[in-house]
Amino acid sequence: MNIVEVNGLTKIYGGRKAVDSISFEIKQGEVFGLLGPNGAGKTTTISMLSCLIRPTSGDAFIDEKSIIKEPMEVKKRIGVVPQDIALYPTLSARENLFFWGEMYGMSGKKLRKRVDEVLQIVSLTKRSGDPIYKYSGGMKRRINIAVGLLPSPKLLILDEPTVGVDPQSRRNILDTLKELNENGLTILYTSHYMEEVEFLCNRIGIMDRGKIIALGTKDELRLLVGERDLLKILTINEIPKSLAETIKKKAPEINKVEIFDSSIEILTLNGRKILPKILEVLLESGVNIKSVEVREPNLESVFLHLTGKKLRD
């Protein structure tokens, strides 16, 4: 059963299409990821789905309620974790949670019980009396998520919830979300971190310039790249851009060569086999090599394959 159905959703700002007629579905109980670089239209999509902004055209249904015709009903069914830490810094975590619970129409014992539950989920019960401004970035992020969980939503929407947190906190957040999903929570997750989406999501929509350019499971998306590998070579000195052509001539089976200041990324079949040829070209050109990495196809290489650019460009 689909809990989210998006049909031709479009948002135009001053003549520019921030989101361009996107359509997708999210099944109940799955984690759906929207992956794309900054400015791809992920936040605008989420803002429309959470009824914060009105689409220019198209519609979406969450639990069969239209975001245009029944926004209040949609809002009752979703929990939203924005990209920014939208909390009151001078209030304690508990006070923040109580306030947001009241905004969802909760009160009394039910609210108290739920606040305790979500504090436990994000492992912050002991520090719940401290004002938010005293929290570390990771702890703030966890309370930000706790607010989204408070109304026991049918769909939890998270917009880049790990931006700016340390690796340990990021791991903690991802593990928490994985566990929530295992307990039946449907999640819509956006990120430009490929690793997070790969770890968490069952199905992924890759966005670029307002459009969904690929959609499917991880394996389905990898097939788009074929069996190609991603070679990443880091160098000590700068690589001349003209080397791209030389490398392609030396190894015609290469699909794509991307040269950055002191790194080079190559998408190719049989990466390990052609690696010596590439190293030879680089060494002959006076480039000092720092490290070499051969990666099997992943979402990063899918994105590179589809757009010709890196996710974090």
Place this chain on the structure above:
Amino acid sequence: MKKIFFIGLKDVKIRARDRASFIMLLAMPLILILVLGMVFQPLWTNKPFTINVAVFNGDKGEFSKILIEDVFGSTELKDMIKIQFLKSEEEIVKEVREGKFAAGIVIKKGFSESIMKGENTKIEVYGDPEQTIKAGVVKNIVESFTLEVLKRRIMMETTLHFLRSENLIQPSEIQKLVPQWLSEIENKDDLVSVSKETEKKNTKNPLAMEYYAVGMGIMYLLFATNSGAETIFEEKRIKTFDRIKVAPVSEREILGGKLFGIFLVAFLQFVIIIIFTSIFYKVNWGNSILGIIIMVLSAVLAFSGLSTLLASLTKSEEQIGGIGPALAMILAFLGGAMWPVFTFPKWMNIASKFTPNRWALDGFFKLMYDGGGVISILPYAFVLLIMASIFFFIGVFRLRLKGV
């Protein structure tokens, strides 16, 4: 409705935790009231202001003479009250209305005779609404005088009734005794003591501390409401506004909650100032609790409306933080919070009527100096509520256009 209340309450909680807000909204006005009150008190007591009073005396009898010559002409009052006689009641009303006199007293023909005969009579006092304090002083003096006369008349009637009922006096003797008693009652020394009593006990001269308690209290209302209005921009900046919007809360509830928060912060601030100054600075805010409540509510609403309008006309916390204090100072000065409006030139006096400060100050002074009750402050509260309605109407309309 509940959500409006919770949003407002949350704003109060946040303000209460903010040390800078606490200093700005509570400590500063209380310190300013104390400093200004102490610094300017000598000016208020050593140089009592002059009260110009117009009198139409159609009576020419003994009692009106006592009021004018012995009471107003007493050593204690003659330097403060300057009397000028006019020819008719109409002229009094006209001149007072034009602001030429702070108060006008009309003593009708037969006033003294009516008192002698034990009949009902009255003195009419007209006050210039622009000179509330001065008019209040005159009204208090006249009221004290008439009360004193009434007391003595009752004493005389009771005595006569007793003497007649006990046959201790013959009707023929009454004719001789009454004028004699009246003469004693009208003894000048006694009546001068009436005027002394009047000045000492009943007439309330404004004290600098009281004046500035009202003035600064009202001036800082705008600081409080502005700080509330700033939170609209603050919530946008920290993105909590968007988070409320994605919760099942209607736009009306969000805006209502923010406006309620603005109102609540200012209301609590003003109530604390009133209670604090009453206890520690001995400021008498008047005897009508209901009157005080009405004035507080209407003043807070007017300033809440003004801040809402200001928020709708500005684009950021920085803008409102820059314009707000300047506006508060200008309105406070123009409205008479720094110095009494009767010292202003006429054009400033007229301009001051366009400020909520002026109407709030006059309303409170009516309660404090004029012994006024609820009825007396209704015109002031009404004007403040009209101002509040206009400010809110435009402010809310513009804020909704801005998507708040």
